[in-house]
Amino acid sequence: MQHSLDMLNFSRIFVIAKNVFQEVIRDRILYIIGVYILILAAAIRLLPEVAANTDGKMFLDFGIAAMSVIALIVAVFVGTGLVNKEIEKRTVLMLIAKPISRSEFITGKYLGLSAVLALLIAIMTGIYLIFLQFGHIHHSANSIVIAAVFLFLQTSLIAAVAISLGVFTSSLLAIVLTLAVYLLGNITQDLLKFGKLSNSPGIQQLTQALYLILPDLSRLDLKNYAVYGLQALPEPxxxxxxxxxGLIYSALLLAIAILVFSRREF
Known part of the structure; x- marks a missing residue:
């Protein structure tokens, strides 16, 4: 009996995730891929480093940076609206009135967006590798694929932040806060070092608190390793x-989102 219940819960989560995936793919994905192709086509023609340097390090760096920015935009702008728009339109009342728990609702939304990010990053990585191949730019495909996997983990974590903030605040404020978390999350180690150099106990406590609370996104950023090849990658x-x-931090954020959402009255 319990096994059947668990399967039923999973199937409800899958239905929600599938609906999110189909909606986002139908509305946006082709345009996003088209924009990325245009960006790479312009870059490979215009960046002087490509012509001056056979390694094409500038294009290597630019291509994966553009991929990161596009995935971030999708994670932030779609993630903050996934739950919030349901609340604002009051459609959440119909959804939670059905035999769907609030935890299944949040989990399904997150998994659907994560699937979108996985597909988007996979397609952009393939396009990026094609441009590198036809541009005769020296690169390590293995390093780029590993960096793309970690980019997925990073943007999935940001998606969890976006959904968590979208549960209890407006879409605009959630976007601003999520971008702030992203920016600060990339410099948490620098903030900690700054605090240690400071003579102010207050600043030291603040930087330590930020380091403990904010995600350390630099641990999931392998863009530089993709540019410089497989030998530069960290140990397995x-x-x-x-x-x-990254996975544990995302799970904790989802748990917080579920807790907040379960206490909300509609």
């Missing part, structure tokens, strides 16, 4: 630990 144990960190 470090990669596994960093991937685990």
């Amino acid at each position: 144990s470090a990669l596994i630990a960093n991937a685990g960190y």
Whole structure:
């Protein structure tokens, strides 16, 4: 009996995730892919580094940076609206009135968006590798694929932040706060070092608190390693630990989102 219930819960989550995936794919994905192709086509023609340097390091860096920015935009702008728009339109009342728990609702939304990000990053990575191949730019495909996997983990974490903030605040404020978390999350280690250099106990406590609370997104950023090749990548144990960190942090954010959402009255 319990096994059947667990399967039923999973199927409800799958239906919600599928609906999110289909809606986002239908509305936006082709335009986003088209924009990325245009950006790479313009870059490979215009960046002087491509012509001056056979390694094409500038294009390598630009291509994966553009991929990161596009995935971030999708995670932030779609993620903040996934739950919030249901609340604002009052359609959430019909959804939670059905035999769907609030935890299934949040989990399904997150998994649907994560699937979109996975597909988007996979397609952009393939396009990026094609441009590198036809541009005769020296690169390590393995390093780029690993960096793309960690980009997915990073943007999935940001999607969890966006959904969590979208549960209890407006879409605009959630967007601003999520972008702030992203920016600060990339410099948490620098903030901690700054605090240690400061003579002010208050600043030291603040930077330590920010370091503990904010996600350390630099652990999931392998863009530079993709540019400089496989030999520069961290050890496999470090990669596994960093991937685990991203997954656990995302799970904690979802747990917070579920807790807040379960206490909301509609």
